[in-house]
Amino acid sequence: MNTKQKILYEALSLFSVKGYSAVNVGEIAEAVGIKTPSLYKHYKSKQDIFNFCVVEFSKRIETMHNDMRLPESKKAAFAYDSISTEKLIDVTTGLFLFYLQDDVASKFRKMLQIERYHNSEINAVYEDLFIEGSIKHEEEIFTELINKGVIKGNNAHVLALRFYTPIFFLLQKYDMNHDQIEDAKRELALMVQDFRDTYVNAEN
Template sequence: MDTYHRILEAAAELFAQHGYEAVTMRDIAKASNIKAPSLYNHFQDKQHLYQTCLQWVFRQHNDQLTSVFNSDTSTESQLKSVIQLSLAKMTEDENFRLLIQRELLQNDKTRLQFLAHEVMYETCQQMEGILKNLAPNADHHFLITTLMGLVMFHVQIGPMREFLPSSDSKHHQLEYLSEGIFKLFIQNFH
């Protein structure tokens, strides 16, 4: 792995685990096994590194979603795949999940705007295209944010799920959760 990507990997983990404010450039350099001044050969400052890190972490997921949006499958199949991929990504990639959660909790307007406009915007526009086909007269912004909320909540509640009433092993299976979210979501379109 080259130095640039080693820095991004180390930074993603540190930012996810500790948050933007708590991480220093020295911390990132140490975790990357380079000297702190060397970071500035790749990134002009901490904010630039953080923004690049967010784009890098989200790019893989966004690329997977784009391939779904560009597929020849039905609109409903595309929606189902988006839900499955998003649940899997949120469950399997702790850095991805924690970065989103931290940004929402920190509520820093500038960083949220960057995340929405520079990292998630294109994917949300593509999602809007699916929703326009399924429910042309619906409030697509509301549907997109509702879908995001359903996916994030089901992942976040996972550790507590077994202690809630009527818990069953199927409630921990991504396929079951994905199908349930899809059915709940799609029933409003018919």
């Protein structure tokens, strides 16, 4: 890890505990083990560091999607129209564990959760990633699945809420209890199974 990467890592670690607003550049430099002027050789400002955190998080997302071979948003409904329960559980668990355990993704998420109450722009990022954006993504998939007769129901938005809300809740529940990860996986599997039993047409 070079100095530029270490600055980013230590900054994100501090942001995830104290929030973006409560951390100053001097603290970041101290955590890295360099003088503040040296930090400015790598980043122009604290905002610049945050911007690079966003870039790094986006890279992690892309890598995770590629590793899990997840379909693009527009093709997701076609990929999920005949997916088995076991495969859906695997995909859902993989995504869940990424946001819970990945060092960058977890810290980035925690930073946004803390800072959203102090910064409207960061709140917008948080809502786009973990609330409205996620619901919109699921709603698009469920709309296609309803139209194809795979899923019962006529309100894709409600189905998106019913599928995503338990996942979001479990993320909060186990955020500070990583030693209970097997419990989290079991609860997640039960949730996915129950959702399929309730909403997926029998012939699928």
